[in-house]
Amino acid sequence: MDITAIFILVSIFTCFCIFFTQSGYRKWGANARLPPGPYRLPIIGSIFKLGNKPHHSLAALSKTYGPLMSLKLGSTTMIVVNSGEIVKEFFFKHDISFSSRSIPYATHSHDRHTNSMVWLPVGDKWRTLRKISKEQLFSVHQLDASQHLRKKKVQELLDYVQDCSENGKSINVGQTAATTTLNVLSNFIFSINLAQYDSTSTEHIKDLVWSLMEVGGAPNLADLFPFIRLLDPHRMLQRASIVTGKLFAVFEQHIRYRLEARAMQSSNAPSSTNDLTDLLLDISQNEKSSINLVDIRILIFVRYIYFSL
Structure with a gap:
């Protein structure tokens, strides 16, 4: 491998390091407000914490991090609630804020995500x-x-x-x-x-x-x-x-x-x-x-x- 190829590889690696470092600093303030959760690896987050039986894994994690915890799954942040009292708090006092949901990519077929009441955010069409x-x-x-x-x-x-x-x-x-x-x-x-x-x-x-x-x-x-x-x-x-x-x-x-x-x-x-x-x-x-x-x-x-x- 010549010196030019080595220089290109080092430059790309350095850019990636700078990007992830700056991204971590930008998101530190937002993450500080999130509930506790397992350690997040770069890029993949806590995906491997779910295992083959996610419902069992989430129940086990809640014993460590409490009834309200956060998980980073890839680039998606998930808040997990494992308490009836907190669920009541969400749905009775903050129902509008939490009414919209993450939309699976498969529901984009035939534009179902923009026409179906199941996936529409709260608004005039959803109410109709x-x-x-x-x-x-x-x-x-x-x-x-x-x-x-x-x-x-x-x-x-x-x-x-x-x-x-x-x-x-x-x-x-x-x-x-x-x-x-x-x-x-x-x-x-x-x-x-x-x-x-x-x-x-x-x-x-x-x-x-x-x-x-x-x-x-x-x-x-x-x-x-x-x-x-x-x-x-x-x-x-x-x-x-x-x-x-x-x-x-x-x-x-x-x-x-x-x-x-x-x-x-x-x-x-x-x-x-x-x-x-x-x-x-x-x-x-x-x-x-x-x-x-x-x-x-x-x-x-x-x-x-x-x-x-």
């Missing part, structure tokens, strides 16, 4: 979607109104089981239960069955939902080191985009069909059904409404995922 969800999607009135629908789908389940029993046919309990749940949801949202007993359609949609949950809950270096997000090292964003796109395609197909059916009716005619899709479309077509078709798709998506788990 929350109000619609509270009064329309998850209200006691809506649940009571769909009681006959649930009874009908349970009766279909009993009829299917009875038929299998009379014909000596085996039953896949998991798939049969998933089909019933899926049809209860799809009828509440679209007034149709999305699956049939003894059909692979149930497994397909169930696999999509579980795949999305796995991607959203899996560890991702892009969440700890935002500067490598463009590389998508674990391909989490790519996988989430594929799965989300397939689910959105199912929902959009039925939304478009409903819009076409409504366009053929008189503008003053009542909704053709009383399901969730018509309810949301009625709200969106109000002159003072602040939601659009993208919001409707996300609301249906959230409702479907929430009740599928």
Whole structure:
């Protein structure tokens, strides 16, 4: 190695040292206000303190550093609360300050992080979607109104089981239960069955939902080191985009069909059904409404995922 190469390597190493030293001085004041926590290594922080079972590791660390501690995971600072009293303090007195949450990079697929009530920060749009969800999607009135629908789908389940029993046919309990749940949801949202007993359609949609949950809950270096997000090292964003796109395609197909059916009716005619899709479309077509078709798709998506788990 010649003298020029050695000089370049030494210069780069010196620049890195100066950068991390200055960064440490800049952050010292902020870190001094953080709760106590384990020693932070340069760049990676306290990642290796979590181990294979993070919940066990956090419980053990809280015995050393107290019920309120801080962890540095890559470039992300995490505050860990392991006390019911402190949780009450957060949520009852400082709920607005702590209402926003860190957004997993996988949720950036199809811009869900900017349209979903789950990830939006507190603001006008978040309040609008929350109000619609509270009064329309998850209200006691809506649940009571769909009681006959649930009874009908349970009766279909009993009829299917009875038929299998009379014909000596085996039953896949998991798939049969998933089909019933899926049809209860799809009828509440679209007034149709999305699956049939003894059909692979149930497994397909169930696999999509579980795949999305796995991607959203899996560890991702892009969440700890935002500067490598463009590389998508674990391909989490790519996988989430594929799965989300397939689910959105199912929902959009039925939304478009409903819009076409409504366009053929008189503008003053009542909704053709009383399901969730018509309810949301009625709200969106109000002159003072602040939601659009993208919001409707996300609301249906959230409702479907929430009740599928």
